[in-house]
Amino acid sequence: xxxxxxxxxxxxxxxxxxxxxxxxxxxxxxxxxxxxxxxxxxxxxxxxxxxxxxxxxxxxxxxxxxxxxxxxxxxxxxxxxxxxxxxxxxxxxxxxxxxxxxxxxxxxxxxxxxxxxxxxxxxxxxxxxxxxxxxxxxxxxxxxxxxxxxxxxxxxxxxxxxxxxxxxxxxxxxxxxxxxxxxxxxxxxxxxxxxxxxxxxxxxxxxxxxxxxxxxxxxxxxxxxxxxxxxxxxxxxxxx
Amino acid sequence: xxxxxxxxxxxxxxxxxxxxxxxxxxxxxxxxxxxxxxxxxxxxxxxxxxxxxxxxxxxxxxxxxxxxxxxxxxxxxxxxxxxxxxxxxxxxxxxxxxxxxxxxxxxxxxxxxxxxxxxxxxxxxxxxxxxxxxxxxxxxxxxxxxxxxxxxxxxxxxxxxxxxxxxxxxxxxxxxxxxxxxxxxxxxxxxxxxxxxxxxxxxxxxxxxxxxxxxxxxxxxxxxxxxxxxxxxxxxxxxxxxxxxxxxxxxxx
Numbered sequence: 001x002x003x004x005x006x007x008x009x010x011x012x013x014x015x016x017x018x019x020x021x022x023x024x025x026x027x028x029x030x031x032x033x034x035x036x037x038x039x040x041x042x043x044x045x046x047x048x049x050x051x052x053x054x055x056x057x058x059x060x061x062x063x064x065x066x067x068x069x070x071x072x073x074x075x076x077x078x079x080x081x082x083x084x085x086x087x088x089x090x091x092x093x094x095x096x097x098x099x100x101x102x103x104x105x106x107x108x109x110x111x112x113x114x115x116x117x118x119x120x121x122x123x124x125x126x127x128x129x130x131x132x133x134x135x136x137x138x139x140x141x142x143x144x145x146x147x148x149x150x151x152x153x154x155x156x157x158x159x160x161x162x163x164x165x166x167x168x169x170x171x172x173x174x175x176x177x178x179x180x181x182x183x184x185x186x187x188x189x190x191x192x193x194x195x196x197x198x199x200x201x202x203x204x205x206x207x208x209x210x211x212x213x214x215x216x217x218x219x220x221x222x223x224x225x226x227x228x229x230x231x232x233x234x235x236x237x238x239x240x
Numbered sequence: 241x242x243x244x245x246x247x248x249x250x251x252x253x254x255x256x257x258x259x260x261x262x263x264x265x266x267x268x269x270x271x272x273x274x275x276x277x278x279x280x281x282x283x284x285x286x287x288x289x290x291x292x293x294x295x296x297x298x299x300x301x302x303x304x305x306x307x308x309x310x311x312x313x314x315x316x317x318x319x320x321x322x323x324x325x326x327x328x329x330x331x332x333x334x335x336x337x338x339x340x341x342x343x344x345x346x347x348x349x350x351x352x353x354x355x356x357x358x359x360x361x362x363x364x365x366x367x368x369x370x371x372x373x374x375x376x377x378x379x380x381x382x383x384x385x386x387x388x389x390x391x392x393x394x395x396x397x398x399x400x401x402x403x404x405x406x407x408x409x410x411x412x413x414x415x416x417x418x419x420x421x422x423x424x425x426x427x428x429x430x431x432x433x434x435x436x437x438x439x440x441x442x443x444x445x446x447x448x449x450x451x452x453x454x455x456x457x458x459x460x461x462x463x464x465x466x467x468x469x470x471x472x473x474x475x476x477x478x479x480x481x482x483x484x485x486x487x488x489x490x491x492x493x
Contacts, residue, residue, distance in 0.1 A: 023257055027264025034265075035272050053378045115385030116378060122367075123374025148389070152396040155451065159400070163447040167322070167440060 047128040053116045054137055058213035061112035065210040068109050069237055072203045079196035082172065086180075086189045096185050099177040111148065112209065117141040135223050140216060143209040143230075150205060154198040161191050207237035287375040293363045294384065298466040301359040305460045310354045311401075312453055314343040318446035325439035335435045337428040338419055342412045344405035344445075349398055356398055356452070359459060361391055379471035387462040394459055397452040404445035411438055 089096035117137055120126045126134055165172050168184050172192065180188060211233030215226040321339055328335040349356035364384050367373045373381055415434060416426035430438060464470075 019257065020260075023260045024264055027261050028268060030261075031265045031268035031272065034269065057382075111386075111389065113382055113386065114389075115382040118385055119373045119376070119378075119381045122369075123371045125374055151393060155393070155396070156400060159447045159451050160444070162450075163440070163443040166443045166447065 043128055046125060050116070050120055050125055050128060051133070054120075054140075055216060057113055057116045058140065058216045061213050062210065062217075064110050064112045065206055065213070068112075069203065069206055069210070071109050072199050072206065075199045076196060076203065079192050079199060082192050083189055083196070086185055086192070089185070091182055095179050095181055097177060097179050111151070112144065112213075114141055114144045114148075132222050136216065136220055136226060139223050139226060140209070140212040143205065143212045147202070147205040147209055150198065150201050154195075154202060157191070157195045157198050161195060164188065164191055203237050204234065207234045210237075283375060286372060290363070290367055290372050290375060291380075294367075295467060297360055297363045298463040302460060302463050302467070304357055304359045305456050305463065308356050308359075308456050309453055311350055311356060311449055313354050314350060315446050315449055317343050318442040318449070321442040322439045322446075325435045325442075328435060330432050333431065335428075335430045335432060337430070337435070338425050339416075339428060340425050342405075342408045342426075344409040344412070346406060346409045349402050349405060356401075358395070358398070359391060359463075361388060364388055377471075383462065383466055383471060387459065387466070390455065390459050390462060394452070394455045397448065397455045401445060401448035401452050404441055404448050407441045408438070408445060411441070 085098045086096070089098045117126075117140070126137075129137070161172055164187060168178075168180060168188075172178070172188055208230050211230035212226055214233060215229035218229060220226050220229070317340060321337075321342075324337045324339060325335070328337060343351045343354070345351060345355075364373075364387075373384075376384070411434075412426065412428070415430050415438075416428045419425040419427045428435075428438070
């Protein structure tokens, strides 16, 4: 025989209910905490990767700056000597004859890369960075943007030179002897002058970008701390 | 006899509580883990799809670039115009030139047979807008970022040619009349100054075509690199002999 007694209280007491609820809430909080910890570690890893990638890009770009600045320096020297030659040439029978114009060279210039910051902005990873570091990186990219803005104007100036050379039958940047009417001389001087202005702008912005990149490798933490690097690079680039 | 009583007090001991707690935590972690796994699989698929789309676009662009390079075939007209002006002698203050119709259609670049068609950047642009570019490895993203920059410059080169071509089309409208013979030619009647301007614009347009073709060839190199899985854009491009592109007046990538 089985003797069954009814329970003396309800199957689930109010205390049971709150204990159960407390366990579930605590369990969820602990799980969320763990998940957030993993997320925070992941974000820290991504932030580290972004900073490292940006540093690597800056380091890689330094080689390109050196190469480009070398070419720009040669172009500026060529433009200045060419302008001097044109201005000092003595007209004879309405023509000038100039020789020994040293070849200028833009071929081989290579735009430094801006892809890391561009991709980070698109993918929202810039939000991982502390405000000060994001400002520093953004300034580097801003210097690059200024440089890129110059490219098309410079290409157009180069093309005008070529077009002029085709018209008068004398390439201005290939060396050798050329004969020009006085009007052509003035046109050539104007074109070279225009090119010189672009090259000088190139030099300035390349140097600024170079200085900004060097500041990254120097570990600057604020935009203001970048200024000495940019100033030094600009002064160095302006040295003859 | 079995005597069964309902419990007189709660069965929850500390041990029970911790077991219960552990079950809840593990259950939630498993759920989060599963969700993250699915997310990772989804991201992996998105990345592979993006890479496949970028490759497909690169293949299509190579065909477009090959077609665009036929713009070089337009150069002889500009050459002919320059030579005609140089060789012309004014008669009663006017120069008359007979030239084929200029290969410039207002509002377009080129002619009905040799026409510029911009390579597509749709996949890269969409990937940037939708934040998918972050899925790509840095070196791979750099290739596409550089290609995109190159296409920006290509657009500028295209506009340069368009500008000169529009000027020639306007001059043709203003100064040229249909020639009775030979067919498809026009007779231009110009003052020496106008003729000089025509020659200068023709020279500018020809140079612009060369610049455009140079930029197209560079773009093609990048597209080739993308198709072959190249990721060392900087090293490869810096060491490349640019003379292979000839007329390299605007050699900045």
